[in-house]
Amino acid sequence: MSDVQSAYGKLAGDRGLEQLGAFAPGPLTPLLVEGKGQPLEPALRGALGDEVEGVVGELAYTRNKTFRFQVALTEIPAATAFAPRVFCIRRGRSTRDDEFYGFEARHSKLWTESTALNERYEVATSPYQDPNWLRQLFSPAFVDWLGTKPPADFSFELAYGALLGSIEADDPGADGLDALCEATAHVAARIRRECEE
């Protein structure tokens, strides 16, 4: 059994998660699109955090070279009405090695006053979104949390209600996976709360 499988096995035991073997979420977010349909394997289903259910698994794919991400996926359908797309990606993250297109779909970079946030992440949204809702979502407390608490290589993508938290570690261990679940659940709870308000 590989180290990664051992880590997932331990996480399943610690958190009482269901072992799925493999799970194919479909092209729900940019990172999952880059994966070209590769399933999450190994994959576990269950509680990522307080009142947040989802799937956690390893995504591995090849785009010239092999990329490995540990990802946690959950659904927040209510978010679509407020912000179809919000991406908070660690600066410097690479998800493909075969980029040769000079034009891409338009997006807007979200401006925040937080130097810590801007140094650590690139935050982008779909154009024509309500800037007030986005500013409320990225409240000072949430920005502070994003800058200090999640794993160092954490990023998240919210696309049409699908929230994908991810880390880049090849071998994160059960503790790293646990931190990924907690961070994703925290982001999910924050977005849900803002949708309800």
Added chain:
Amino acid sequence: MQLNKVGISLIAFFGLAGAAFAIVPILAGAPGQVAGIFASIGVIWVLVALGLLWYARRQKEKAAHNDWIFRQGLRGTATVLSAGSSATVNEMPLMSLRLELDVPGHGTRETKRREIMLVFAASRMEPGLVLPVYVNPQDPSEFVLVW
């Protein structure tokens, strides 16, 4: 669509390398036939760079116009009646959408729209999906579809 870092690099490469191909052999005193071949390649590359620049500028102007419609336009909804794609552009599906627009003061009407979408967005375009739209108050046939 917007120009990205790869696009800027491509424009710089084709522009500078094309100019070099066209000029350097002549300045270096290369034989006429060789200089002519290099010059032809160089001119084509420069034209490619100019074409990309023109397209990027057009997209920027379009984005600015759409931003104006977003700020000044009438907000309504578009219900997806049908969606399909038979082509891709830069790995992104070119979606053909049939929409029912509902804009306050303008009633409802059916319209068609072709839009280059990100894969994960295209996969969500199913009949019944309701998306926000912003309609140009000066020309109700023009609208920004928020996807």
